[in-house]
Amino acid sequence: MRLIPHVLALGADGLPEARMGDVFDPNTGEVQAQVPLAGAEVLERAVEAALAAQPGWAATNPQRRARVLFAFKALVEREMEPLARLLSSEHGKTLADARGDIQRGLEVVEFACGIPHLQKGEYTPGAGPGIDVYSMRVPVGIGAGITPFNFPAMIPMWMFAVALACGNAFILKPSERDPSVPVRLAELMLEAGAPPGILQVVHGGPEMVNAILDHPAIAAVSFVGSSDIAQHVYARGTAAGKRVQAMGGAKNHGIVLPDADMDQVVNDLVGAAFGSAGERCMALPVVVPVGEATAEELRRRLVPRIEALKVGRSDDPSADYGPVVTAAHRERIMGWIAKGVEEGAELVVDGRGLVLQGHEKGFFIGPSLFDHVTPDMASYREEIFGPVLQMVRARDFEEALALPSRHQYGNGVALYTRNGHAAREFAQRVNVGMVGINVPIPVPVAYHTFGGWKRSAFGDHNQHGPEGVRFWTRVKTVTQRWPDGAADGHNAFVIPTMA
Numbered sequence: 001m002r003l004i005p006h007v008l009a010l011g012a013d014g015l016p017e018a019r020m021g022d023v024f025d026p027n028t029g030e031v032q033a034q035v036p037l038a039g040a041e042v043l044e045r046a047v048e049a050a051l052a053a054q055p056g057w058a059a060t061n062p063q064r065r066a067r068v069l070f071a072f073k074a075l076v077e078r079e080m081e082p083l084a085r086l087l088s089s090e091h092g093k094t095l096a097d098a099r100g101d102i103q104r105g106l107e108v109v110e111f112a113c114g115i116p117h118l119q120k121g122e123y124t125p126g127a128g129p130g131i132d133v134y135s136m137r138v139p140v141g142i143g144a145g146i147t148p149f150n151f152p153a154m155i156p157m158w159m160f161a162v163a164l165a166c167g168n169a170f171i172l173k174p175s176e177r178d179p180s181v182p183v184r185l186a187e188l189m190l191e192a193g194a195p196p197g198i199l200q201v202v203h204g205g206p207e208m209v210n211a212i213l214d215h216p217a218i219a220a221v222s223f224v225g226s227s228d229i230a231q232h233v234y235a236r237g238t239a240a241g242k243r244v245q246a247m248g249g250a251k252n253h254g255i256v257l258p259d260a261d262m263d264q265v266v267n268d269l270v271g272a273a274f275g276s277a278g279e280r281c282m283a284l285p286v287v288v289p290v291g292e293a294t295a296e297e298l299r300r301r302l303v304p305r306i307e308a309l310k311v312g313r314s315d316d317p318s319a320d321y322g323p324v325v326t327a328a329h330r331e332r333i334m335g336w337i338a339k340g341v342e343e344g345a346e347l348v349v350d351g352r353g354l355v356l357q358g359h360e361k362g363f364f365i366g367p368s369l370f371d372h373v374t375p376d377m378a379s380y381r382e383e384i385f386g387p388v389l390q391m392v393r394a395r396d397f398e399e400a401l402a403l404p405s406r407h408q409y410g411n412g413v414a415l416y417t418r419n420g421h422a423a424r425e426f427a428q429r430v431n432v433g434m435v436g437i438n439v440p441i442p443v444p445v446a447y448h449t450f451g452g453w454k455r456s457a458f459g460d461h462n463q464h465g466p467e468g469v470r471f472w473t474r475v476k477t478v479t480q481r482w483p484d485g486a487a488d489g490h491n492a493f494v495i496p497t498m499a
Protein backbone atom coordinates (compact mmCIF):
# COMPACT_ATOMS: atom_id res chain seq x y z
CA MET A 1 0.00 0.00 0.00
CA ARG A 2 1.36 3.43 -0.98
CA LEU A 3 2.01 5.63 2.05
CA ILE A 4 1.69 9.38 1.60
CA PRO A 5 4.48 11.08 3.58
CA HIS A 6 4.59 14.35 5.45
CA VAL A 7 7.07 16.81 3.96
CA LEU A 8 9.17 17.73 7.00
CA ALA A 9 12.52 19.49 6.77
CA LEU A 10 13.75 17.68 9.88
CA GLY A 11 12.43 14.26 8.81
CA ALA A 12 9.99 12.01 10.60
CA ASP A 13 12.42 9.85 12.63
CA GLY A 14 11.31 9.18 16.16
CA LEU A 15 7.81 10.54 15.71
CA PRO A 16 5.04 8.43 17.24
CA GLU A 17 3.16 6.21 14.85
CA ALA A 18 -0.01 7.93 13.65
CA ARG A 19 -3.41 6.51 12.89
CA MET A 20 -3.88 6.05 9.16
CA GLY A 21 -6.64 7.25 6.87
CA ASP A 22 -7.66 5.68 3.57
CA VAL A 23 -7.29 7.51 0.27
CA PHE A 24 -9.64 6.06 -2.33
CA ASP A 25 -9.66 5.78 -6.07
CA PRO A 26 -13.19 7.13 -6.62
CA ASN A 27 -13.35 5.40 -10.01
CA THR A 28 -13.16 1.94 -8.46
CA GLY A 29 -14.01 2.53 -4.83
CA GLU A 30 -10.74 0.86 -3.82
CA VAL A 31 -8.26 2.17 -1.27
CA GLN A 32 -5.19 3.27 -3.24
CA ALA A 33 -3.04 4.84 -0.51
CA GLN A 34 -2.90 5.67 3.17
CA VAL A 35 -2.24 8.99 4.81
CA PRO A 36 -1.18 9.61 8.41
CA LEU A 37 -3.71 11.35 10.62
CA ALA A 38 -1.14 13.06 12.79
CA GLY A 39 -1.28 15.70 15.49
CA ALA A 40 0.75 18.03 17.69
CA GLU A 41 4.09 16.15 17.65
CA VAL A 42 4.37 16.27 13.87
CA LEU A 43 3.30 19.90 13.83
CA GLU A 44 5.91 20.75 16.45
CA ARG A 45 8.63 19.31 14.25
CA ALA A 46 7.41 21.35 11.28
CA VAL A 47 7.27 24.53 13.35
CA GLU A 48 10.82 23.98 14.64
CA ALA A 49 12.16 23.85 11.09
CA ALA A 50 9.99 26.77 9.97
CA LEU A 51 11.24 28.94 12.83
CA ALA A 52 14.84 28.17 11.91
CA ALA A 53 14.39 28.82 8.19
CA GLN A 54 12.06 31.82 8.06
CA PRO A 55 14.35 34.72 9.09
CA GLY A 56 16.88 33.86 6.37
CA TRP A 57 14.15 33.55 3.77
CA ALA A 58 12.63 36.88 4.80
CA ALA A 59 16.07 38.47 4.49
CA THR A 60 16.54 37.08 0.98
CA ASN A 61 15.89 39.87 -1.47
CA PRO A 62 12.46 39.68 -3.09
CA GLN A 63 13.82 39.14 -6.59
CA ARG A 64 15.57 35.99 -5.43
CA ARG A 65 12.40 34.75 -3.78
CA ALA A 66 10.58 35.45 -7.03
CA ARG A 67 13.18 33.42 -8.93
CA VAL A 68 12.37 30.37 -6.81
CA LEU A 69 8.73 30.79 -7.77
CA PHE A 70 9.64 31.14 -11.46
CA ALA A 71 11.62 27.89 -11.20
CA PHE A 72 8.72 26.21 -9.37
CA LYS A 73 6.32 27.23 -12.12
CA ALA A 74 8.61 25.70 -14.76
CA LEU A 75 8.86 22.46 -12.77
CA VAL A 76 5.09 22.18 -12.32
CA GLU A 77 4.60 22.79 -16.03
CA ARG A 78 7.11 20.03 -16.74
CA GLU A 79 5.15 17.69 -14.44
CA MET A 80 1.70 18.77 -15.57
CA GLU A 81 0.63 15.39 -16.93
CA PRO A 82 1.68 13.16 -14.01
CA LEU A 83 0.34 15.73 -11.55
CA ALA A 84 -3.00 15.91 -13.37
CA ARG A 85 -3.24 12.10 -13.40
CA LEU A 86 -2.48 11.86 -9.71
CA LEU A 87 -4.97 14.60 -8.91
CA SER A 88 -7.69 13.06 -11.03
CA SER A 89 -7.11 9.59 -9.57
CA GLU A 90 -7.66 10.78 -5.98
CA HIS A 91 -10.29 13.47 -6.55
CA GLY A 92 -12.28 11.99 -9.44
CA LYS A 93 -12.41 15.12 -11.60
CA THR A 94 -11.62 14.62 -15.29
CA LEU A 95 -8.04 14.98 -16.50
CA ALA A 96 -8.88 18.16 -18.41
CA ASP A 97 -10.39 19.64 -15.25
CA ALA A 98 -7.40 18.49 -13.19
CA ARG A 99 -5.09 20.36 -15.57
CA GLY A 100 -7.30 23.42 -15.07
CA ASP A 101 -7.01 23.03 -11.28
CA ILE A 102 -3.19 23.08 -11.54
CA GLN A 103 -3.16 25.87 -14.13
CA ARG A 104 -5.35 28.18 -12.02
CA GLY A 105 -2.93 27.65 -9.13
CA LEU A 106 0.03 28.44 -11.38
CA GLU A 107 -1.62 31.72 -12.31
CA VAL A 108 -1.33 32.74 -8.66
CA VAL A 109 2.33 31.68 -8.74
CA GLU A 110 2.76 33.98 -11.77
CA PHE A 111 1.13 36.78 -9.79
CA ALA A 112 3.40 36.10 -6.81
CA CYS A 113 6.48 36.34 -9.08
CA GLY A 114 5.76 40.10 -9.09
CA ILE A 115 6.50 40.29 -5.36
CA PRO A 116 9.35 42.84 -5.67
CA HIS A 117 6.73 45.28 -6.89
CA LEU A 118 3.80 44.01 -4.81
CA GLN A 119 5.56 44.25 -1.46
CA LYS A 120 6.86 47.79 -1.95
CA GLY A 121 6.07 50.13 0.90
CA GLU A 122 5.20 53.83 0.98
CA TYR A 123 7.35 56.86 1.67
CA THR A 124 6.58 60.43 2.66
CA PRO A 125 9.56 62.78 2.73
CA GLY A 126 9.20 65.87 4.93
CA ALA A 127 6.17 64.72 6.90
CA GLY A 128 7.37 67.14 9.61
CA PRO A 129 10.47 69.27 10.14
CA GLY A 130 13.33 66.99 9.05
CA ILE A 131 11.03 64.01 9.43
CA ASP A 132 10.39 61.29 6.87
CA VAL A 133 7.86 58.52 7.24
CA TYR A 134 7.97 55.19 5.51
CA SER A 135 6.07 51.96 5.77
CA MET A 136 7.06 48.45 4.82
CA ARG A 137 5.21 45.17 4.47
CA VAL A 138 6.97 42.56 6.57
CA PRO A 139 6.09 38.85 6.52
CA VAL A 140 3.89 37.61 9.36
CA GLY A 141 6.43 34.85 10.10
CA ILE A 142 4.95 31.36 10.00
CA GLY A 143 1.71 30.88 8.13
CA ALA A 144 -0.44 27.78 7.85
CA GLY A 145 -2.97 26.68 5.26
CA ILE A 146 -5.80 24.17 5.73
CA THR A 147 -7.33 23.16 2.43
CA PRO A 148 -10.38 21.26 1.11
CA PHE A 149 -10.49 18.25 -1.18
CA ASN A 150 -12.05 19.93 -4.18
CA PHE A 151 -9.05 21.90 -5.52
CA PRO A 152 -6.01 20.03 -4.22
CA ALA A 153 -3.61 22.03 -6.42
CA MET A 154 -5.17 25.45 -6.92
CA ILE A 155 -6.13 26.27 -3.33
CA PRO A 156 -2.78 25.30 -1.74
CA MET A 157 -1.09 27.44 -4.44
CA TRP A 158 -3.45 30.37 -3.74
CA MET A 159 -2.01 30.35 -0.26
CA PHE A 160 1.62 29.24 -0.32
CA ALA A 161 2.64 31.10 -3.49
CA VAL A 162 1.78 34.46 -1.95
CA ALA A 163 2.84 33.54 1.60
CA LEU A 164 6.28 32.37 0.44
CA ALA A 165 6.77 35.30 -1.93
CA CYS A 166 6.19 37.65 1.01
CA GLY A 167 8.99 35.97 3.00
CA ASN A 168 7.00 33.64 5.27
CA ALA A 169 7.52 29.99 6.08
CA PHE A 170 4.38 27.99 5.34
CA ILE A 171 2.92 24.78 6.76
CA LEU A 172 0.22 23.16 4.63
CA LYS A 173 -2.39 20.76 5.98
CA PRO A 174 -4.13 19.47 2.86
CA SER A 175 -7.37 17.51 2.72
CA GLU A 176 -6.83 13.96 3.90
CA ARG A 177 -9.00 12.78 1.00
CA ASP A 178 -6.58 13.72 -1.82
CA PRO A 179 -3.26 14.69 -0.24
CA SER A 180 -0.76 13.43 -2.86
CA VAL A 181 -0.63 16.45 -5.17
CA PRO A 182 0.07 18.93 -2.34
CA VAL A 183 2.98 16.70 -1.28
CA ARG A 184 4.37 16.69 -4.82
CA LEU A 185 4.02 20.47 -5.03
CA ALA A 186 6.05 20.91 -1.85
CA GLU A 187 8.73 18.58 -3.19
CA LEU A 188 8.88 20.60 -6.41
CA MET A 189 9.22 23.82 -4.42
CA LEU A 190 12.30 22.36 -2.72
CA GLU A 191 13.66 21.31 -6.09
CA ALA A 192 13.05 24.87 -7.31
CA GLY A 193 15.41 26.17 -4.63
CA ALA A 194 13.23 27.01 -1.61
CA PRO A 195 15.28 26.42 1.53
CA PRO A 196 14.17 23.38 3.58
CA GLY A 197 11.61 24.39 6.21
CA ILE A 198 10.01 27.11 4.06
CA LEU A 199 7.24 24.90 2.69
CA GLN A 200 6.26 21.79 4.65
CA VAL A 201 3.23 19.51 4.54
CA VAL A 202 1.65 17.86 7.58
CA HIS A 203 -1.25 15.45 7.32
CA GLY A 204 -4.22 14.94 9.55
CA GLY A 205 -7.81 15.74 10.36
CA PRO A 206 -9.41 17.78 13.15
CA GLU A 207 -6.66 17.00 15.67
CA MET A 208 -3.98 18.47 13.39
CA VAL A 209 -6.18 21.46 12.52
CA ASN A 210 -6.73 22.26 16.18
CA ALA A 211 -3.00 21.87 16.90
CA ILE A 212 -2.34 24.46 14.16
CA LEU A 213 -4.96 26.83 15.55
CA ASP A 214 -3.52 26.62 19.06
CA HIS A 215 0.18 26.81 18.20
CA PRO A 216 1.63 30.08 19.48
CA ALA A 217 4.36 30.28 16.80
CA ILE A 218 1.90 30.26 13.90
CA ALA A 219 0.90 33.85 13.15
CA ALA A 220 -1.67 33.48 10.38
CA VAL A 221 -4.00 30.74 9.20
CA SER A 222 -5.78 30.53 5.88
CA PHE A 223 -8.61 28.02 5.67
CA VAL A 224 -10.88 26.91 2.84
CA GLY A 225 -13.60 24.30 3.41
CA SER A 226 -17.17 23.98 4.63
CA SER A 227 -18.79 26.79 6.61
CA ASP A 228 -19.22 25.19 10.03
CA ILE A 229 -15.55 24.21 10.09
CA ALA A 230 -14.58 27.63 8.70
CA GLN A 231 -16.43 29.30 11.56
CA HIS A 232 -14.75 27.02 14.09
CA VAL A 233 -11.32 27.74 12.57
CA TYR A 234 -11.99 31.47 12.62
CA ALA A 235 -13.23 31.49 16.23
CA ARG A 236 -10.47 29.28 17.64
CA GLY A 237 -7.65 30.82 15.62
CA THR A 238 -8.55 34.42 16.42
CA ALA A 239 -9.07 33.52 20.10
CA ALA A 240 -5.44 32.36 20.03
CA GLY A 241 -4.43 35.77 18.65
CA LYS A 242 -3.89 34.77 15.04
CA ARG A 243 -4.86 36.44 11.83
CA VAL A 244 -7.40 34.10 10.21
CA GLN A 245 -9.18 34.07 6.87
CA ALA A 246 -11.66 31.20 6.60
CA MET A 247 -13.57 30.60 3.37
CA GLY A 248 -16.70 28.47 3.64
CA GLY A 249 -19.42 26.82 1.59
CA ALA A 250 -21.59 28.23 -1.14
CA LYS A 251 -24.89 28.06 -2.95
CA ASN A 252 -24.44 30.14 -6.08
CA HIS A 253 -27.43 31.27 -8.11
CA GLY A 254 -27.63 31.82 -11.85
CA ILE A 255 -30.36 34.37 -12.60
CA VAL A 256 -31.82 34.26 -16.11
CA LEU A 257 -33.71 37.32 -17.36
CA PRO A 258 -36.17 36.88 -20.26
CA ASP A 259 -33.85 38.67 -22.72
CA ALA A 260 -30.86 36.37 -22.04
CA ASP A 261 -29.10 34.45 -24.80
CA MET A 262 -30.66 31.06 -24.06
CA ASP A 263 -28.08 29.05 -26.01
CA GLN A 264 -25.35 30.53 -23.88
CA VAL A 265 -27.36 30.07 -20.67
CA VAL A 266 -27.96 26.38 -21.30
CA ASN A 267 -24.32 25.71 -22.27
CA ASP A 268 -22.97 27.61 -19.29
CA LEU A 269 -25.41 26.13 -16.81
CA VAL A 270 -24.77 22.53 -17.78
CA GLY A 271 -21.01 23.06 -17.41
CA ALA A 272 -21.20 25.11 -14.22
CA ALA A 273 -23.75 22.92 -12.44
CA PHE A 274 -22.35 19.50 -13.36
CA GLY A 275 -18.66 20.09 -14.16
CA SER A 276 -16.44 18.39 -11.56
CA ALA A 277 -19.64 16.61 -10.40
CA GLY A 278 -20.78 19.88 -8.86
CA GLU A 279 -17.93 19.77 -6.33
CA ARG A 280 -16.89 23.38 -6.84
CA CYS A 281 -17.50 26.24 -4.46
CA MET A 282 -18.16 28.39 -7.54
CA ALA A 283 -20.52 25.88 -9.19
CA LEU A 284 -24.00 27.09 -10.14
CA PRO A 285 -26.34 24.65 -8.37
CA VAL A 286 -29.35 27.02 -8.44
CA VAL A 287 -30.93 28.53 -11.53
CA VAL A 288 -33.52 31.28 -11.23
CA PRO A 289 -35.48 31.93 -14.43
CA VAL A 290 -37.45 35.17 -14.28
CA GLY A 291 -41.01 34.77 -15.56
CA GLU A 292 -42.93 31.59 -16.42
CA ALA A 293 -42.09 31.73 -20.13
CA THR A 294 -38.35 31.85 -19.36
CA ALA A 295 -38.73 28.96 -16.90
CA GLU A 296 -40.60 26.79 -19.38
CA GLU A 297 -38.15 27.44 -22.20
CA LEU A 298 -35.16 26.84 -19.98
CA ARG A 299 -36.59 23.58 -18.65
CA ARG A 300 -37.45 22.37 -22.15
CA ARG A 301 -33.90 23.02 -23.32
CA LEU A 302 -32.09 21.87 -20.19
CA VAL A 303 -33.66 18.44 -19.77
CA PRO A 304 -32.28 16.80 -22.95
CA ARG A 305 -28.85 18.35 -22.35
CA ILE A 306 -28.73 17.02 -18.80
CA GLU A 307 -29.94 13.60 -19.85
CA ALA A 308 -27.21 13.46 -22.49
CA LEU A 309 -24.37 14.14 -20.05
CA LYS A 310 -21.74 11.43 -19.98
CA VAL A 311 -20.58 10.33 -16.57
CA GLY A 312 -17.44 8.22 -16.77
CA ARG A 313 -14.06 7.38 -15.34
CA SER A 314 -12.05 10.49 -14.57
CA ASP A 315 -9.41 9.44 -17.13
CA ASP A 316 -11.98 8.87 -19.89
CA PRO A 317 -11.50 11.87 -22.21
CA SER A 318 -15.10 11.65 -23.39
CA ALA A 319 -16.57 11.93 -19.85
CA ASP A 320 -18.26 15.21 -18.93
CA TYR A 321 -17.61 14.49 -15.29
CA GLY A 322 -16.30 11.67 -13.13
CA PRO A 323 -17.14 10.18 -9.74
CA VAL A 324 -17.54 12.18 -6.53
CA VAL A 325 -14.77 12.04 -3.98
CA THR A 326 -15.96 9.38 -1.51
CA ALA A 327 -18.78 6.91 -0.94
CA ALA A 328 -19.85 8.94 2.09
CA HIS A 329 -20.17 12.09 -0.01
CA ARG A 330 -22.18 10.16 -2.62
CA GLU A 331 -24.55 9.02 0.13
CA ARG A 332 -24.87 12.58 1.37
CA ILE A 333 -25.84 13.82 -2.11
CA MET A 334 -28.36 10.98 -2.46
CA GLY A 335 -29.79 12.03 0.89
CA TRP A 336 -30.27 15.61 -0.33
CA ILE A 337 -32.06 14.39 -3.46
CA ALA A 338 -34.42 12.31 -1.31
CA LYS A 339 -34.93 15.32 0.94
CA GLY A 340 -35.81 17.53 -2.02
CA VAL A 341 -38.46 15.04 -3.12
CA GLU A 342 -39.81 14.81 0.43
CA GLU A 343 -40.01 18.61 0.62
CA GLY A 344 -42.18 18.73 -2.48
CA ALA A 345 -39.78 19.84 -5.22
CA GLU A 346 -40.31 18.19 -8.62
CA LEU A 347 -37.48 15.81 -9.51
CA VAL A 348 -37.39 16.19 -13.29
CA VAL A 349 -34.17 14.25 -13.92
CA ASP A 350 -33.13 11.66 -11.31
CA GLY A 351 -29.42 10.73 -11.35
CA ARG A 352 -29.58 8.28 -8.48
CA GLY A 353 -29.90 5.12 -10.56
CA LEU A 354 -26.67 5.48 -12.49
CA VAL A 355 -24.33 2.48 -12.38
CA LEU A 356 -21.20 2.46 -14.52
CA GLN A 357 -20.63 -0.99 -15.96
CA GLY A 358 -17.40 -2.52 -14.71
CA HIS A 359 -17.20 0.18 -12.02
CA GLU A 360 -20.07 -0.82 -9.81
CA LYS A 361 -18.13 0.15 -6.68
CA GLY A 362 -17.07 3.56 -8.04
CA PHE A 363 -18.56 6.71 -6.48
CA PHE A 364 -20.59 7.72 -9.55
CA ILE A 365 -23.82 9.62 -9.46
CA GLY A 366 -25.85 10.81 -12.44
CA PRO A 367 -27.03 14.39 -12.95
CA SER A 368 -30.30 15.51 -11.33
CA LEU A 369 -32.61 18.43 -12.02
CA PHE A 370 -35.22 19.75 -9.62
CA ASP A 371 -37.93 22.23 -10.61
CA HIS A 372 -40.32 24.19 -8.38
CA VAL A 373 -37.79 24.46 -5.57
CA THR A 374 -38.76 27.10 -3.00
CA PRO A 375 -36.61 29.13 -0.59
CA ASP A 376 -38.09 27.50 2.52
CA MET A 377 -36.75 24.04 1.54
CA ALA A 378 -33.71 22.76 3.44
CA SER A 379 -32.35 21.31 0.19
CA TYR A 380 -32.26 24.90 -1.14
CA ARG A 381 -30.88 26.52 2.01
CA GLU A 382 -28.01 24.06 2.43
CA GLU A 383 -25.09 23.23 0.17
CA ILE A 384 -25.41 19.88 -1.67
CA PHE A 385 -22.01 19.96 -3.43
CA GLY A 386 -22.96 17.38 -6.04
CA PRO A 387 -24.37 17.08 -9.59
CA VAL A 388 -27.78 18.50 -8.69
CA LEU A 389 -29.32 21.59 -10.31
CA GLN A 390 -32.28 23.23 -8.56
CA MET A 391 -34.66 25.56 -10.39
CA VAL A 392 -36.32 28.28 -8.32
CA ARG A 393 -38.83 30.27 -10.37
CA ALA A 394 -39.03 34.03 -9.77
CA ARG A 395 -41.80 36.37 -10.88
CA ASP A 396 -39.64 39.41 -11.53
CA PHE A 397 -36.19 40.97 -11.22
CA GLU A 398 -36.66 42.06 -7.61
CA GLU A 399 -37.70 38.60 -6.47
CA ALA A 400 -34.72 37.08 -8.31
CA LEU A 401 -32.31 39.63 -6.83
CA ALA A 402 -33.59 38.88 -3.32
CA LEU A 403 -32.89 35.13 -3.52
CA PRO A 404 -29.06 35.15 -3.55
CA SER A 405 -29.04 38.34 -1.50
CA ARG A 406 -30.95 36.72 1.37
CA HIS A 407 -29.30 33.31 1.16
CA GLN A 408 -27.00 32.38 4.04
CA TYR A 409 -24.12 31.92 1.57
CA GLY A 410 -22.73 34.71 -0.58
CA ASN A 411 -19.85 33.31 -2.58
CA GLY A 412 -20.73 33.82 -6.24
CA VAL A 413 -23.70 34.69 -8.42
CA ALA A 414 -24.30 35.01 -12.16
CA LEU A 415 -26.79 37.10 -14.10
CA TYR A 416 -27.76 36.41 -17.71
CA THR A 417 -29.18 39.32 -19.66
CA ARG A 418 -28.58 41.60 -22.64
CA ASN A 419 -29.75 44.61 -20.66
CA GLY A 420 -26.81 46.69 -19.43
CA HIS A 421 -28.90 48.70 -17.02
CA ALA A 422 -30.34 45.59 -15.35
CA ALA A 423 -26.85 44.08 -15.15
CA ARG A 424 -25.44 47.20 -13.56
CA GLU A 425 -28.30 47.41 -11.09
CA PHE A 426 -27.84 43.75 -10.19
CA ALA A 427 -24.07 43.98 -9.74
CA GLN A 428 -24.45 47.01 -7.49
CA ARG A 429 -27.23 45.67 -5.29
CA VAL A 430 -26.69 41.92 -4.95
CA ASN A 431 -25.44 40.87 -1.50
CA VAL A 432 -22.79 38.45 -2.76
CA GLY A 433 -18.98 38.70 -3.03
CA MET A 434 -18.26 37.64 -6.62
CA VAL A 435 -20.57 38.49 -9.50
CA GLY A 436 -20.63 37.20 -13.07
CA ILE A 437 -22.49 39.03 -15.82
CA ASN A 438 -23.07 36.45 -18.55
CA VAL A 439 -20.15 34.57 -16.95
CA PRO A 440 -21.11 31.38 -15.11
CA ILE A 441 -18.21 30.85 -12.71
CA PRO A 442 -16.83 34.29 -11.89
CA VAL A 443 -13.62 33.15 -10.19
CA PRO A 444 -11.52 36.31 -10.37
CA VAL A 445 -8.16 36.17 -12.15
CA ALA A 446 -5.08 35.80 -9.95
CA TYR A 447 -4.25 39.52 -9.80
CA HIS A 448 -7.74 40.36 -8.56
CA THR A 449 -8.93 38.64 -5.45
CA PHE A 450 -11.17 35.75 -4.42
CA GLY A 451 -13.65 35.84 -1.56
CA GLY A 452 -17.31 35.48 -0.75
CA TRP A 453 -19.58 37.17 1.77
CA LYS A 454 -21.81 36.05 4.64
CA ARG A 455 -21.29 32.38 5.63
CA SER A 456 -18.99 31.89 2.64
CA ALA A 457 -16.11 33.69 4.34
CA PHE A 458 -15.12 34.56 7.90
CA GLY A 459 -12.44 37.14 8.63
CA ASP A 460 -10.82 39.83 6.57
CA HIS A 461 -8.78 39.79 3.40
CA ASN A 462 -9.51 37.63 0.40
CA GLN A 463 -7.33 35.02 -1.25
CA HIS A 464 -4.55 36.04 -3.70
CA GLY A 465 -4.23 39.35 -5.53
CA PRO A 466 -3.27 42.43 -3.50
CA GLU A 467 -5.49 41.18 -0.65
CA GLY A 468 -3.33 38.05 -0.40
CA VAL A 469 -0.21 40.19 0.01
CA ARG A 470 -2.00 42.15 2.74
CA PHE A 471 -3.01 38.96 4.52
CA TRP A 472 0.49 37.46 4.54
CA THR A 473 2.25 40.66 5.63
CA ARG A 474 2.08 43.18 8.46
CA VAL A 475 2.72 46.85 7.97
CA LYS A 476 5.51 48.48 9.92
CA THR A 477 5.67 52.28 9.79
CA VAL A 478 8.88 54.16 10.60
CA THR A 479 8.97 57.85 11.47
CA GLN A 480 12.57 59.06 11.29
CA ARG A 481 14.57 62.17 11.95
CA TRP A 482 18.32 62.45 11.66
CA PRO A 483 20.23 64.76 14.00
CA ASP A 484 21.23 67.99 12.29
CA GLY A 485 23.01 69.49 15.29
CA ALA A 486 20.26 72.08 15.78
CA ALA A 487 18.31 70.42 18.61
CA ASP A 488 16.69 73.09 20.79
CA GLY A 489 17.11 71.03 23.99
CA HIS A 490 13.43 71.20 24.92
CA ASN A 491 11.50 68.15 26.07
CA ALA A 492 8.11 67.87 24.44
CA PHE A 493 5.37 66.88 26.86
CA VAL A 494 2.58 67.44 24.39
CA ILE A 495 1.79 64.97 21.68
CA PRO A 496 3.37 66.20 18.45
CA THR A 497 0.84 67.39 15.88
CA MET A 498 1.03 68.87 12.42
CA ALA A 499 -0.68 72.05 13.62
Ligand code: NAD
Binds near residue numbers: 146210226247383385
Ligand atom coordinates in the same frame (compact mmCIF):
# COMPACT_ATOMS: atom_id res chain seq x y z
P1 NAD B 1 -14.20 20.25 4.91
O1 NAD B 1 -14.69 21.42 5.69
O2 NAD B 1 -14.73 18.91 5.24
O3 NAD B 1 -12.60 20.13 5.07
C1 NAD B 1 -11.76 21.22 4.87
C2 NAD B 1 -10.53 21.06 5.76
O4 NAD B 1 -10.95 21.09 7.12
C3 NAD B 1 -9.79 19.75 5.55
O5 NAD B 1 -8.41 19.99 5.52
C4 NAD B 1 -10.21 18.91 6.74
O6 NAD B 1 -9.20 18.02 7.17
C5 NAD B 1 -10.49 19.93 7.82
N1 NAD B 1 -11.54 19.50 8.75
C6 NAD B 1 -12.61 18.70 8.47
N2 NAD B 1 -13.36 18.53 9.57
C7 NAD B 1 -12.78 19.25 10.55
C8 NAD B 1 -13.10 19.48 11.93
N3 NAD B 1 -14.17 18.93 12.50
N4 NAD B 1 -12.28 20.29 12.65
C9 NAD B 1 -11.21 20.84 12.09
N5 NAD B 1 -10.85 20.65 10.80
C10 NAD B 1 -11.63 19.87 10.03
O7 NAD B 1 -14.42 20.61 3.38
P2 NAD B 1 -14.25 19.66 2.11
O8 NAD B 1 -15.37 18.69 2.09
O9 NAD B 1 -12.86 19.17 2.02
O10 NAD B 1 -14.44 20.72 0.94
C11 NAD B 1 -15.69 21.10 0.43
C12 NAD B 1 -16.18 22.37 1.08
O11 NAD B 1 -15.25 23.43 0.86
C13 NAD B 1 -17.49 22.85 0.48
O12 NAD B 1 -18.30 23.34 1.51
C14 NAD B 1 -17.05 23.97 -0.44
O13 NAD B 1 -18.04 24.93 -0.74
C15 NAD B 1 -15.94 24.56 0.33
N6 NAD B 1 -15.05 25.34 -0.52
C16 NAD B 1 -15.09 26.69 -0.38
C17 NAD B 1 -14.28 27.48 -1.18
C18 NAD B 1 -14.30 28.98 -1.03
O14 NAD B 1 -13.36 29.60 -1.49
N7 NAD B 1 -15.29 29.58 -0.41
C19 NAD B 1 -13.44 26.88 -2.12
C20 NAD B 1 -13.43 25.50 -2.22
C21 NAD B 1 -14.23 24.74 -1.39
